[in-house]
Amino acid sequence: MSSIYSDDSLALHTDLYQINMTESYWADGIHERKAVFELFFRNLPFGNGYAIFAGLERILDYLKDFHFSESDIAYLKEELGFQDDFLSYLKGLRFTGDVYSMVEGELVFANEPILRVETTLAEAQLIETALLNIVNFQTLIATKASRIKQVVKDDVVMEFGSRRAHEMDAAVWGARAAVIGGVEATSNVRAGKRFGIPVAGTHAHSLVQAYKSEYEAFHSYARRHKDCVFLVDTYNTLKIGIPTAIQVAKELGDKINFIGIRLDSGDIAFLSKEARRMLDNAGFTEAKIVVSNDLDEYTILNLKAQGAKVDVWGIGTKLITAYDQPALGAVYKIVAIENEKGEMEDTIKISSNVEKVTTPGQKKLYRIIDRENGKAEGDYITMYDEDPTTEKRIKMFHPVHTFISKFVTNFDAVNLHTKVVEGGNVIYTNPDLNEMRDYAHNNLHLLWDEYKRSLNPEEYPVDLSQKCWDNKMRNIREVQDKVDEFSTR
Numbered sequence: 001m002s003s004i005y006s007d008d009s010l011a012l013h014t015d016l017y018q019i020n021m022t023e024s025y026w027a028d029g030i031h032e033r034k035a036v037f038e039l040f041f042r043n044l045p046f047g048n049g050y051a052i053f054a055g056l057e058r059i060l061d062y063l064k065d066f067h068f069s070e071s072d073i074a075y076l077k078e079e080l081g082f083q084d085d086f087l088s089y090l091k092g093l094r095f096t097g098d099v100y101s102m103v104e105g106e107l108v109f110a111n112e113p114i115l116r117v118e119t120t121l122a123e124a125q126l127i128e129t130a131l132l133n134i135v136n137f138q139t140l141i142a143t144k145a146s147r148i149k150q151v152v153k154d155d156v157v158m159e160f161g162s163r164r165a166h167e168m169d170a171a172v173w174g175a176r177a178a179v180i181g182g183v184e185a186t187s188n189v190r191a192g193k194r195f196g197i198p199v200a201g202t203h204a205h206s207l208v209q210a211y212k213s214e215y216e217a218f219h220s221y222a223r224r225h226k227d228c229v230f231l232v233d234t235y236n237t238l239k240i241g242i243p244t245a246i247q248v249a250k251e252l253g254d255k256i257n258f259i260g261i262r263l264d265s266g267d268i269a270f271l272s273k274e275a276r277r278m279l280d281n282a283g284f285t286e287a288k289i290v291v292s293n294d295l296d297e298y299t300i301l302n303l304k305a306q307g308a309k310v311d312v313w314g315i316g317t318k319l320i321t322a323y324d325q326p327a328l329g330a331v332y333k334i335v336a337i338e339n340e341k342g343e344m345e346d347t348i349k350i351s352s353n354v355e356k357v358t359t360p361g362q363k364k365l366y367r368i369i370d371r372e373n374g375k376a377e378g379d380y381i382t383m384y385d386e387d388p389t390t391e392k393r394i395k396m397f398h399p400v401h402t403f404i405s406k407f408v409t410n411f412d413a414v415n416l417h418t419k420v421v422e423g424g425n426v427i428y429t430n431p432d433l434n435e436m437r438d439y440a441h442n443n444l445h446l447l448w449d450e451y452k453r454s455l456n457p458e459e460y461p462v463d464l465s466q467k468c469w470d471n472k473m474r475n476i477r478e479v480q481d482k483v484d485e486f487s488t489r
């Protein structure tokens, strides 16, 4: 099967049902009613105590350029049978709404709106799939990277995953997300070119195998590359690999910058300690030990506990594929819609699972920070017309187990949503990636250690204001009344 249509826009990067629903809205004349959708996930990934938001830059690029191309329209008509009248509506469609979003690198928790879209019902519906696609992947990778960074602490992490990533986009945008989460460099040169990420790397076993010996291979590499990290495990790490790296480094002296060696197999704890001893004895006390081979935060923690002497961790597969949690599960839910009188009305989705009942209405999200100790008390979801920045005391209570509550005073309420798109125009300038990474890193200081431990962290509070809770209960009652009325008919 091949296609005659050029792939020249992203508008069809959506599920068919979005276009089908949009057609119904359009046919009924409600497509331009204002709607509010929120994007959030229900459970933190990897059993972590927080997630790191990534994906906004790509969302903004997507929204800026949102349009159905000639070939999109031709495909919808010729292959999927959509009719001309609806297609001429789609042809002229652009994103015209407002978007409020967390910034990339923000700490994000379950069941709080990462971003809010306020636009026509049709536009909001058509962009759902792409927005989720972007956030689900990038936030997952940024969070995995942050978990790894929490364990390696001040050691350097290099992202090595391109060859194992789920296709090319995932490699490039995953590398970027990993940087937001705390990674220092990537091996992916395209990601370096595109996003300005530092690009770094060593060499593969094939280089060694292409020459007659490690000695020849290392010399050859050094002839063209001043910065040298020699991979020492092709034949025998301790007996040939490291001694040869030391020999070549000594022979070439100042002609090269002998950065160190890389270990890619065997017992990393044992070999790294031996390598450190051998390098130090040879006078290369500054030489770095880079390790790779199916690493993740669990192995790294274990290796550290064994006293492994590692300076740089090269991490591929398990980072770029979010190996132990392949999906974040973020969703995008409608919370309010304009009625025929032009007023905004709440809308709610009921579920027998309490945690899945959506929180209706236009809302805002604040982080409540204790002024005395600088730590976050929790996140606080309010209705749109509430302003906790002017309140002296707020009651925070668990949105499901409401008996768990506390009063908070002497706090700063920080609005976590920035208006990034207004009337279809992007009004937000993406900061430099380093700034995003520093922002994410510094934000972690807001959290008590109990929320940051990688195993069984405490649950960070994400609470509703009283007004938001009351509004949710009122909406639930209204739906229940409707159900009762229907069933007793």
Ligand SMILES: Nc1ncnc2c1ncn2[C@@H]1O[C@H](COP(=O)(O)OP(=O)(O)OP(=O)(O)O)[C@@H](O)[C@H]1O
Binding pocket: 264, 265, 266, 267, 268, 269, 270, 292, 293, 294, 295, 299, 302, 303, 306
């Ligand atoms: N000391 C250690 N403690 C715990 N895990 C380790 C230790 N050393 C290495 N590992 C990890 O154990 C796994 C060993 O992988 P594997 O069985 O493929 O062995 P290998 O030595 O890498 O062999 P190969 O040459 O086939 O790559 C890797 O995930 C590696 O990161």
Ligand SMILES: O=P(O)(O)OC[C@H]1O[C@H](OP(=O)(O)OP(=O)(O)O)[C@H](O)[C@@H]1O
Binding pocket: 160, 161, 163, 164, 203, 204, 205, 206, 264, 292, 293, 294, 295, 314, 315, 316, 317, 318
């Ligand atoms: O283990 P990961 O975390 O996924 O990190 C990337 C891996 O990719 C390379 O191995 P590969 O066997 O693909 O190539 P090589 O011949 O260079 O070792 C590298 O040596 C790492 O082991």
Ligand SMILES: O=C(O)c1cccnc1
Binding pocket: 160, 161, 187, 200, 201, 202, 203, 204, 262, 292, 314, 316
């Ligand atoms: O530069 C490296 O050492 C590297 C790059 C990609 C994958 N594995 C290793």
